[in-house]
Amino acid sequence: MRSADRDSSARWTLREAVARLEKHYGKPAPLRATDPFAMVLWECCAYLVDDARRRRVYDRLVAATGGDPVRIAAMKPGALAELIAEDGGMRPPMRAEKLQRASNLVLDVGRTELPELCRRDPAKARRILVKFPNIGGPGADKILMVAGSVKTLAPDSNAARVLVRLGFGKDDSRYDRMYRSVVEATAPQLPDDPPWRVRAHQLLRQHGQSLCKTAAPRCGECPLAARCPSAA
Template sequence: MDQARFAFHDRPEIPLMRDRLQGVFAPVRDAVRHDPTSQWVKASISGRTRDAVSQAAYERLRRAFPSWDLIADADPEAVARLIHDVTWPMDKAGHLVAAAQRIRRLRGRVDLGFLAGRSRFDAFHWLMRLPGVGAKTAAVVLNFSTLRLPVLVVDTHVLRVLRRCALLPARAGFARGFRLATHVLPDWSAEVLYEFHWHIKTLGQTVCTHARPRCGQCPIAAICAAGRSARAGR
């Protein structure tokens, strides 16, 4: 499908969606933000893992590695033992060590602060070249960290909602979803996009679920392609 078909700035649904979600869900303001290197570590171990488990694993890593430079010299098996209760701990540990080694080789130390001087697209593609870093993790580092770059984090729930609303192609994955959303979303600040992400994610977790979307209870059903179809089929 042509990307122009999904030009959000030409369609009123996006700001209307934001308004309606703001009317239903509580405001989401900045939590204490990690520096980009710490956010990369945290995001890298969080996939498919409950927040409480990944947070505890991150805290164990932080105690074991007071400087992230030390991860580049760590034994992946030792790292895996520290994060043993996350999903795929050995894979994630191997990626962390390999990525830390790459960052140090390219930049002299394990520090992603230099990304503050890059455009959001350059920074995104730089991160995507790190072992184990996909589109979601890269976007989390850019938007959730102290970098505060204006990108939308497209996770499983956000991807599902935007696909069902026909605001992304039905087969769009994380990387394509990120590219389309970043190019065509309104010129919103990083903080607005941060809240927008969490509101869509909450909708996806509670209403627009994978198996049983409850379109009759959805605040954006009237502006959602799937929601309109569900209503028409009653």
């Protein structure tokens, strides 16, 4: 984008930025997993792979077990590792162990109680969710955002980078501090609209994965460049 086309004095509001991204990328597909335990399985079943590969592994796991923690916990570890090996990235035995640990934990909490707790008592649910493998604070926030009980965008690292570049929060070498800063900066502009927040999370993540990458963001093709303070 030519500098003459930019308005560096104004910035996008969150709603404006998300509307632009939705126009550019289209409406995101619904999340594959929305139940809290299903979201834990989604996170644990694959390691450092893209969403298309993760989806294939997750679908195979659900087809074989129904996503039932009793069945996952009862499987032979080797058979579970074999089931999730293809497309799932490194260390199938480690991923299988995490799936079984998560299954045992959800059985302790209560398979039907966990979603109810996520809706009714997000503070207590968060303390439980962070005990699941691969679910840190941001992962717990995402589960609670999808449950509709916490008003947040729960940005992943891609979405957080985009938001910082747009002026929401501060960059920091420590991810936990950057995450908190972005969450605080976006909070005042979040609408009381849970489905919008989930779509915004997805669109900002997609933007960080496709154009607003860590190195060499493609600002010339970006639908937000006109009012982005970081546009190159």
